[in-house]
Amino acid sequence: MHWINHELYIAPIGAYIDPIKPVDKAIITHGHADHARPGHRKVLASPQTIEIMKIRYGENCAGSFQPLEFGEPLRVSDVTITLHPAGHILGSAQILLEHKGQKAVVTGDYKTIRDNSTQPFELIECDLFVTEATFGLPVFQHPLPQTEISKLLFSISEQPERTHLIGVYALGKAQRVIGLLREAGYDRPIFIHGALEKLCDYYASEGINLGMLRKALVQDKEAMQGGIVMAPPSALRDRWSRRLLDPLICQASGWMTIKQRAKRNGVELPLIISDHADWNELTSTIEATGAENIWVTHGREDALVHWCGITGKKAEPLSIQGRDEELET
Ligand SMILES: [Zn+2]
Ligand SMILES: [Zn+2]
Numbered sequence: 001m002h003w004i005n006h007e008l009y010i011a012p013i014g015a016y017i018d019p020i021k022p023v024d025k026a027i028i029t030h031g032h033a034d035h036a037r038p039g040h041r042k043v044l045a046s047p048q049t050i051e052i053m054k055i056r057y058g059e060n061c062a063g064s065f066q067p068l069e070f071g072e073p074l075r076v077s078d079v080t081i082t083l084h085p086a087g088h089i090l091g092s093a094q095i096l097l098e099h100k101g102q103k104a105v106v107t108g109d110y111k112t113i114r115d116n117s118t119q120p121f122e123l124i125e126c127d128l129f130v131t132e133a134t135f136g137l138p139v140f141q142h143p144l145p146q147t148e149i150s151k152l153l154f155s156i157s158e159q160p161e162r163t164h165l166i167g168v169y170a171l172g173k174a175q176r177v178i179g180l181l182r183e184a185g186y187d188r189p190i191f192i193h194g195a196l197e198k199l200c201d202y203y204a205s206e207g208i209n210l211g212m213l214r215k216a217l218v219q220d221k222e223a224m225q226g227g228i229v230m231a232p233p234s235a236l237r238d239r240w241s242r243r244l245l246d247p248l249i250c251q252a253s254g255w256m257t258i259k260q261r262a263k264r265n266g267v268e269l270p271l272i273i274s275d276h277a278d279w280n281e282l283t284s285t286i287e288a289t290g291a292e293n294i295w296v297t298h299g300r301e302d303a304l305v306h307w308c309g310i311t312g313k314k315a316e317p318l319s320i321q322g323r324d325e326e327l328e329t
Contacts, residue, residue: 001128001293003079003099006318008106008130010097013076015044017095017106020320027081029108030092031056031171044068046083048091048206052171055198070119086110087121088275089172090203096124104128105289109298111277112285113145116183117176117208129291130318134276134299135254142254142278148271149180152228152250155269160226163244167233167251167267170196172275174230175203177252178210180273181228191216191224193231193240218243237266254278283307 004010008017015025022039029035031052038061047067054061068074073082083093088109095106103126110132112121156164168174174196181190189212192200197215204210216229218240225245235241236249251267254274262270277285282304286294294308294315301317308315
């Protein structure tokens with residue numbers, strides 16, 4: 001397919017998908033900082049991704065915005081662009097491009113398991129499938145998030161004198177974990193670090209049930225004892241968190257599968273809750289698209305490229321710089 005290249009530049013329309021550097025025309029899959037950057041002249045994205053970009057970078061973070069609803073085809077010269085939910089965070093989209101009878105899908109980040117804080121992933125059959133591979137190794141088999149939430153609730157009931165402090169990315173993970181706690185019946189107020197406030201407000205305004213949230217203030221440390229405090233991972237070990245009463249450090253991330261990493265980060269209770277597809281989701285999704293050409297980006301490309309080869313598909317790694325889930329704050 002010569003009309004889209006390894007930099008995810010679509011030549012017939014002069015647009016890039018999730019460009020790292022400022023460009024004239026950008027199509028943005030979702031609001032995470034390694035995909036959505038400020039400074040583009042024109043941005044095409046889902047309405048929620050546009051709102052999230054404005055919340056994070058300011059109203060004027062692009063020259064102009066064009067919102068495109070899911071499932072609504074947009075024709076630009078001889079390319080038709082349609083956004084389909086990627087199941088990753090609120091508003092996250094896979095980009096379907098149709099040109100001269102060929103179909104290409106660029107997933108951005110995605111997961112296929114149900115997550116009530118975002119629109120469910122939609123499978124699209126295509127000729128070229130550009131997939132992420134953040135957790136592209138067979139060792140990554142994410143447990144059910146509900147199992148991880150019950151571990152957390154059990155720990156709270158066993159150690160009621162401690163303050164459970166959970167490290168979560170501000171966009172997506174925070175709201176998903178809060179939502180999962182509510183689904184599990186946890187109805188006490190949840191305390192949130194100031195860095196999570198705006199995005200939690202936005203999710204709530206979009207109808208995601210987060211229940212009662214309170215700003216985590218150190219002067220309220222007695223009120224937070226025995227409860228749940230959420231903060232960005234960067235705040236877990238700073239002065240602020242050390243002033244909480246007997247904090248028990250938790251972190252919610254797909255990376256918690258790697259025990260050494262949890263240990264190195266001082267995480268006492270690792271919660272394997274991922275917003276990315278695990279190995280089985282990646283391979284079964286690739287199969288289900290029916291695509292013969294697979295481009296793999298964003299993480300551990302080699303194993304997935306190899307797997308594609310042995311299952312008879314043409315696969316190539318893309319080495320796009322600057323993509324890293326751990327950059328998320
Ligand atoms: Zn992402
Ligand atoms: Zn990403």
